[in-house]
Amino acid sequence: MDRMVRVTVNDRTVEVPGGTSVMDAIFHAGYDVPLFCAEKHLSPIGACRMCLVKTGSPRKGPDGQFILENGQPKIFWMPKLSAACITAVSDGMVIDTLSDEVKHAQSGMVELTLFNHPLDCPTCDKGGACELQDRSYEYGLVEKFYQPDPMELPLYTRFEMTRRHVDKHHTLSPFIVLDRERCIHCKRCVRYFEEIPGDEVLDFIERGVHTFINSEDDGLPSNFTGNIVDICPVGALLDQTARFRARNWEYDSTETTSMDDACGAAITVDARSGLLERIRAAERREVNEVWISDAARFGHQWVNENRVCTPLVRRDGKLVEATWDEALKAIRQGLDGVAPADVGVYLAGNSTLEEGLAALELTAALGTAHRDFQGRTAYPTTGFAPASFEELLDAEFVLVLGEPTEEAPTLHLRLSEYIRGLKPAAKLNHGTPFADLNIKERMPRLNHKLALFSAYPTPTARWAGASAVHAPGAEAALLAALLGEAEAPAGLGEPLAWVKARLAASQRVVLVLGAGVLNQPEAAIKARQLAERSGARVMCMTPAANARGLEALGLFPGKGGAGWTEAGPRAVYYAYLPTEAQLKAAAFRILHLTHRHPLAEKYADVVLPNQTAYEKRGHTLNLEGRVLPLEPAGINNGEADGAVAALGLLAEALGVKTPVRLVRQATRLLVEKHKLPAALERWLPKSTGWTATEADATTGTLYLRPTMWRREQRVGAVARVVEIKLEMSPATARSQGLADGYLVELALPEGVERLEVKTVAGLPDGVMYVPALGAWAGRRVEAKILVGGEA
Amino acid sequence: MGFFDDKQDWLRGVFAQYPDTPQGRRAALMPMLRRVQQDEGWISPERQEEIAQILGTTATEVAGVMSFYSYYQALPTGKYHLQVCATLSCAIGGADELWDELVQELGILRGDVTPDGLFSIQKVECLGSCHTAPVVQVNDEPYVECVTKARLHALLQGLREGKRLEEIVLPGKVGHEVHVRGEEVGV
Ligand code: SF4
Ligand code: FES
Ligand code: FES
Numbered sequence: 001m002d003r004m005v006r007v008t009v010n011d012r013t014v015e016v017p018g019g020t021s022v023m024d025a026i027f028h029a030g031y032d033v034p035l036f037c038a039e040k041h042l043s044p045i046g047a048c049r050m051c052l053v054k055t056g057s058p059r060k061g062p063d064g065q066f067i068l069e070n071g072q073p074k075i076f077w078m079p080k081l082s083a084a085c086i087t088a089v090s091d092g093m094v095i096d097t098l099s100d101e102v103k104h105a106q107s108g109m110v111e112l113t114l115f116n117h118p119l120d121c122p123t124c125d126k127g128g129a130c131e132l133q134d135r136s137y138e139y140g141l142v143e144k145f146y147q148p149d150p151m152e153l154p155l156y157t158r159f160e161m162t163r164r165h166v167d168k169h170h171t172l173s174p175f176i177v178l179d180r181e182r183c184i185h186c187k188r189c190v191r192y193f194e195e196i197p198g199d200e201v202l203d204f205i206e207r208g209v210h211t212f213i214n215s216e217d218d219g220l221p222s223n224f225t226g227n228i229v230d231i232c233p234v235g236a237l238l239d240q241t242a243r244f245r246a247r248n249w250e251y252d253s254t255e256t257t258s259m260d261d262a263c264g265a266a267i268t269v270d271a272r273s274g275l276l277e278r279i280r281a282a283e284r285r286e287v288n289e290v291w292i293s294d295a296a297r298f299g300h301q302w303v304n305e306n307r308v309c310t311p312l313v314r315r316d317g318k319l320v321e322a323t324w325d326e327a328l329k330a331i332r333q334g335l336d337g338v339a340p341a342d343v344g345v346y347l348a349g350n351s352t353l354e355e356g357l358a359a360l361e362l363t364a365a366l367g368t369a370h371r372d373f374q375g376r377t378a379y380p381t382t383g384f385a386p387a388s389f390e391e392l393l394d395a396e397f398v399l400v401l402g403e404p405t406e407e408a409p410t411l412h413l414r415l416s417e418y419i420r421g422l423k424p425a426a427k428l429n430h431g432t433p434f435a436d437l438n439i440k441e442r443m444p445r446l447n448h449k450l451a452l453f454s455a456y457p458t459p460t461a462r463w464a465g466a467s468a469v470h471a472p473g474a475e476a477a478l479l480a481a482l483l484g485e486a487e488a489p490a491g492l493g494e495p496l497a498w499v500k501a502r503l504a505a506s507q508r509v510v511l512v513l514g515a516g517v518l519n520q521p522e523a524a525i526k527a528r529q530l531a532e533r534s535g536a537r538v539m540c541m542t543p544a545a546n547a548r549g550l551e552a553l554g555l556f557p558g559k560g561g562a563g564w565t566e567a568g569p570r571a572v573y574y575a576y577l578p579t580e581a582q583l584k585a586a587a588f589r590i591l592h593l594t595h596r597h598p599l600a601e602k603y604a605d606v607v608l609p610n611q612t613a614y615e616k617r618g619h620t621l622n623l624e625g626r627v628l629p630l631e632p633a634g635i636n637n638g639e640a641d642g643a644v645a646a647l648g649l650l651a652e653a654l655g656v657k658t659p660v661r662l663v664r665q666a667t668r669l670l671v672e673k674h675k676l677p678a679a680l681e682r683w684l685p686k687s688t689g690w691t692a693t694e695a696d697a698t699t700g701t702l703y704l705r706p707t708m709w710r711r712e713q714r715v716g717a718v719a720r721v722v723e724i725k726l727e728m729s730p731a732t733a734r735s736q737g738l739a740d741g742y743l744v745e746l747a748l749p750e751g752v753e754r755l756e757v758k759t760v761a762g763l764p765d766g767v768m769y770v771p772a773l774g775a776w777a778g779r780r781v782e783a784k785i786l787v788g789g790e791a
Numbered sequence: 792m793g794f795f796d797d798k799q800d801w802l803r804g805v806f807a808q809y810p811d812t813p814q815g816r817r818a819a820l821m822p823m824l825r826r827v828q829q830d831e832g833w834i835s836p837e838r839q840e841e842i843a844q845i846l847g848t849t850a851t852e853v854a855g856v857m858s859f860y861s862y863y864q865a866l867p868t869g870k871y872h873l874q875v876c877a878t879l880s881c882a883i884g885g886a887d888e889l890w891d892e893l894v895q896e897l898g899i900l901r902g903d904v905t906p907d908g909l910f911s912i913q914k915v916e917c918l919g920s921c922h923t924a925p926v927v928q929v930n931d932e933p934y935v936e937c938v939t940k941a942r943l944h945a946l947l948q949g950l951r952e953g954k955r956l957e958e959i960v961l962p963g964k965v966g967h968e969v970h971v972r973g974e975e976v977g978v
């Protein structure tokens with residue numbers, strides 16, 4: 001850490017690390033300073049001039065001694081006010097934020113900033129949560145300067161002019177709308193795109209008073225566009241999925257954990273009148289800092305529609321609404337005569353640890369080996385020693401096998417910090433610095449610290465010193481070459497030689513593995529050997545959000561049990577929608593669902609109403625092994641309840657006793673018996689003893705490539721952004737008799753889908769790609785094209 | 792065909808002037824824009840995209856830099872592109888009235904070119920000659936300073952007659968006619 005320096009803010013003297021900005025020293029001392037352009041984790045640039053303060057420092061004379069005045073070091077004040085966000089503190093500095101000179105300057109800046117602002121707060125979604133409103137209220141219009149006479153009304157501005165009028169409803173993408181009149185040119189959004197995701201899709205156009213924000217790229221191509229809505233200090237950038245839904249103070253806000261991927265980003269869920277209306281990023285320094293992916297933010301419109309709100313039982317061949325008691329009766333009847341060992345329990349991949357424990361206790365009591373969770377990879381993630389994000393930033397070399405922007409979006413953003421050589425942000429009295437002077441615009445990317453190989457082109461590759469797109473399934477051969485067991489696959493000789501040398505030369509290595517590797521035991525075992533040999537820690541980008549936690553508890557099939565991709569037991573409980581073949585194979589099916597679905601109408605004997613991840617209480621484990629809390633948001637879901645309650649019902653129907661009937665009981669048991677630590681700590685239980693149970697899960701020529709979007713999220717605005725196409729190289733298309741725009745019917749694990757063919761130059765030949773949109777990510781299946789033809 | 796396809800040697804020369812890093816490569820943006828502007832009179836979206844491709848950046852980034860400088864044109868221009876400074880000093884000095892006069896006289900707005908292909912007009916930010924406001928600049932030529940309506944008409948007239956800029960005499964107070972360059976006639 002830097003040397004500590006003493007600074008005096010008004011009347012308080014504090015110590016801060018050298019290199020801290022004056023702005024953060026002021027906050028650290030407990031005083032306030034207004035700001036618009038500074039923002040956590042972004043470079044301070046001094047654009048808005050709102051944070052003007054007066055600073056002075058002692059000076060040394062030619063004799064090397066402080067120049068004194070009345071026995072004290074004399075303070076030499078800067079001749080003009082300085083912007084606190086871009087000025088570094090120095091030892092002995094004195095900062096004044098309260099004098100008339102400072103207040104006058106700050107209120108003048110508010111006046112100037114409001115000069116061209118439309119002041120349409122009553123119709124602005126940001127109203128009530130707007131930094132410009134707050135700062136104008138606190139720092140604008142100091143009566144002393146703006147009220148010529150106590151008997152007169154204050155002057156609101158000294159200027160009289162027509163305000164600038166520009167585009168007020170400019171749609172940047174289906175998710176984001178821009179109001180150019182409201183923009184105050186703080187440049188936060190522009191800096192954000194360059195610095196955080198590294199997608200330079202937004203920039204200032206023109207100059208001076210004509211400056212506006214624009215993008216030449218259609219629809220902001222980036223997986224991380226939504227964060228600009230959070231950081232825009234005014235209502236210029238707004239969330240289209242939550243437009244005009246409520247005033248900010250009407251929302252019922254809940255901070256919880258995003259179960260959209262295995263990173264466990266913190267989110268704030270805003271509900272109103274029982275409907276989920278908006279999701280924003282929440283701060284979790286250890287994990288997502290203040291950023292989230294677009295899937296975590298905008299993929300919520302499905303939650304409110306078409307919900308299952310009461311249990312449904314089958315009567316006369318039809319599903320009809322019922323009470324939980326009637327459901328219990330129906331289950332009891334249906335399970336009559338079924339051996340306990342012939343009951344299968346299958347949880348969703350985003351289940352909580354509490355639900356996992358309930359499933360485990362129940363299946364143990366039943367003596368059944370049929371248990372699993374959806375999206376479990378063929379090789380256990382618990383087989384790898386996990387790295388934390390802090391360790392990632394500290395690494396000397398990172399090798400990625402996969403696509404972080406799709407598989408674990410938060411990880412891409414942390415890699416962005418890593419590749420710029422940044423360390424975890426300092427923690428001051430007020431938390432993360434608002435103006436961290438270590439962060440600069442356009443920092444050089446330290447490409448020698450990263451290598452990336454993936455089965456599909458990925459934006460993260462642009463930071464890698466060596467990278468390549470390989471055919472899906474080539475991971476094992478690639479890792480074998482790195483282990484020195486085999487020759488490098490064709491075309492990869494040079495990059496792999498570079499990686500080998502970098503691995504040998506680096507002390508702290510982190511390995512990032514995608515679903516493509518984890519679903520291929522042969523490759524995963526090699527990855528483990530490589531990790532052991534290079535002392536690397538590993539981050540597993542699992543398709544299931546809580547894969548590490550559920551695996552650590554032991555929720556995988558016992559000996560002879562059927563896994564989540566197989567059919568097997570006679571009676572089944574699924575907390576998600578399984579494949580049609582699996583439903584067909586079972587004799588009695590309980591589906592625990594959040595939404596109605598034709599397959600459920602066709603096959604389910606009993607449907608229980610489930611909670612979405614936004615409605616659950618409990619805990620999850622992210623890919624670092626960090627315990628993260630889930631809090632239920634105020635969403636109206638009727639009589640829905642989680643798997644703990646549903647499995648309790650099942651236990652009752654089967655006449656077995658389990659120690660877990662309530663979520664709180666489960667939490668207590670986790671803490672007492674399984675030594676689950678407090679939230680934000682890491683839980684790294686010893687290996688569960690499970691090694692690969694599945695044969696190679698990935699053969700076939702159709703690769704289900706990972707995507708950050710899940711199938712159920714494809715409604716509303718998301719449906720306009722996420723297109724599902726069957727992609728392949730032009731040569732592959734020719735050999736298959738296909739061409740761009742052809743329509744084909746394709747048999748996928750989750751059913752038959754009608755897709756358009758799209759050729760993409762540069763994709764490996766001989767394979768086809770289709771977005772997996774969920775649990776099947778990283779697997780390969782046989783490409784079964786049923787019918788095809790020109791559109 | 793790309794604009795730079797047959798200018799690879801030139802490109803190499805430009806890149807050689809900057810460090811061999813991603814940042815260094817981006818520094819070539821300005822010379823590349825200038826080259827296109829000089830050769831083609833404007834920088835079309837296709838050219839912007841081409842430059843972005845070569846530099847490994849986005850078209851947005853190119854547009855951002857380009858639009859900051861009034862020298863670069865995103866729309867086709869006439870033979871004489873008249874740029875009227877509209878920032879503070881010139882605004883106070885009557886730039887708006889000059890602009891209206893131009894619009895009236897030429898019958899075009901920003902983005903148009905007169906049917907004879909001679910003129911196009913644009914308001915620009917401070918040209919850095921505030922003490923001689925209002926200022927008009929024709930193409931890349933030296934400024935026309937202290938522009939009045941009478942001087943503007945003389946300027947247009949001169950250009951229409953095909954005179955070179957330095958040949959055009961602008962009216963001033965009687966006995967103070969000046970060349971565009973600013974020297975008094977006869978001095
Ligand atoms: S749109 Fe918002 S974030 Fe972007 S520059 Fe304008 S005010 Fe700042
Ligand atoms: S100048 Fe904008 S916050 Fe300091
Ligand atoms: S304002 Fe016109 S030249 Fe400066």
